[in-house]
Amino acid sequence: MKKLLASYGRDEEFHAVAEQIITEEEKKNNRVLARSLRKSLSNGPSRRSRPKALAPLLPFPEAAADFIERIEPVHGKQDIILSFENIRIFLGLMKEFDRADEIRRHGLPVRSKLLFCGPPGCGKTLCAEIFAAELGLPLYVVKLDQLISSYLGETAANVRKIFEFARTQPCVLFFDEFDALARTRDESGEHHELRRVVNSLLIFIDRMRPKGFLIAATNLDQTLDSAIWRRFDEVVWFDKPDSRMIQRFVAMKFKNLSIDFDPKAHLSDLEGYAYAELDRICLQATKSSIIAKRKRVSEGDFVDAIADERRRRRRTSRMNEPV
Known part of the structure; x- marks a missing residue:
């Protein structure tokens, strides 16, 4: 109390x-x-809290222009459901950021390099967007397809340009699918170029002292090089939602709609689904009511949407089975 x-x-x-x-x-x-x-x-x-004023933007460097993209946040904190543990972590990070100068004056480091881990569709990318908006920092997303060059030696040079940019610009620099760059060097089939990239990446992250945050996200944390983990100040795990979080998420999705059923009666059918899958279920149920020209989402709409998602999961899981 x-x-x-x-x-x-x-x-x-x-x-x-x-x-x-x-x-x-x-x-x-x-x-x-x-x-x-x-x-x-x-x-x-x-x-809803007022968004903080964005940090002043420095001139965009031509060297990094091909590899990063500025993303304007469209979601707020009311659009995400986090575990109690993650709420505590992010509140702590925001407080540290607000008092960073004071902390550094005491000779202490400020947490600024974060690794997001967890299954796909559990909110890692959305959280990076909302985190940047709450801090009042611009969000830059690394374009991996442009970054990873087919020419030997160029990928490491491209990575250097991005880190040089993040070193001078107060921002949130977001690497999605980080495992594509930081894959373990122990795999015998990997090319020498990839090992060179990972070696360079380790050095860049180690030396980097961003004015904002470096966030890397992966669905495949087991494939990351073992030396990567200690380069990050904080590792945040995004697990699939439990029943309480599912209930809150579904209530949020139907907040402005009329429904003629109690979603809590279907919680057991929704266990094990990621947020992206739950979102798809709620959207499909809503569209079904619109197509049928009904003003309320029916229980049948919701049940059918769950069945469609179950069918999709069953078929895609078969595709991912080893041959």
Whole structure:
């Protein structure tokens, strides 16, 4: 309760502490109280924080122009569901960033190099976008198809240009599918050029002291070179959502729609799905109601959308089976 009162006025912290209290009541089997508290929390006024002013942009260097792309954020913190653990991590990172100068004056490092790991569709890219927006920093995404050159020696040189840019520009530099660059050097089939790239990458990350953040994301953390891990100040895991997070996500997707069923009755059917799959289910159910010219999304629409996603998963899993 003390933590709840102390966090009043700071939306993310307040919501995280309130959710912890509700979860504790559920564990004590005080389900009526927990349900009432959750309803009060969800019906409370939503106060969207004002976006911070963006950091001043330096002239865009021609050397890096072919390899990075500026992305304008279109999502806010109300569009993502994170675990309590990840909420705590990101709040800590934001506080560190706000007081970075003070921390450095004490001779201490500021966490600025992050590795996002987890299955596809669990919010890594979306989180990078929202994180940049909340910090008021421009988001630059590395274009791996341009970066990885077919000419020997050029890929490492291209990587150097990107890191030089991030060293001078306060920004969030985002490497998606990072495993394409940082694959383990132990694989016997790998070309010497890839090993050279990984060696260069290790040096660049080690020496880099970004004015913003370097974020790398991967779905295949088991393929990363073992030396990569210690180069990052923080590793954030994005797991598939649990039942509580699924419930919140589905409620968010149907927030502005009329539905004639209780999504909680279908939670067991949604377990094990990533956010991208849940999003597809909700969108398909909504489109079905529109096509049928109904004002409410029916339970049949939702059940059919779940069946379609189950069919898709079953067929794609067969395609990924080893021959």
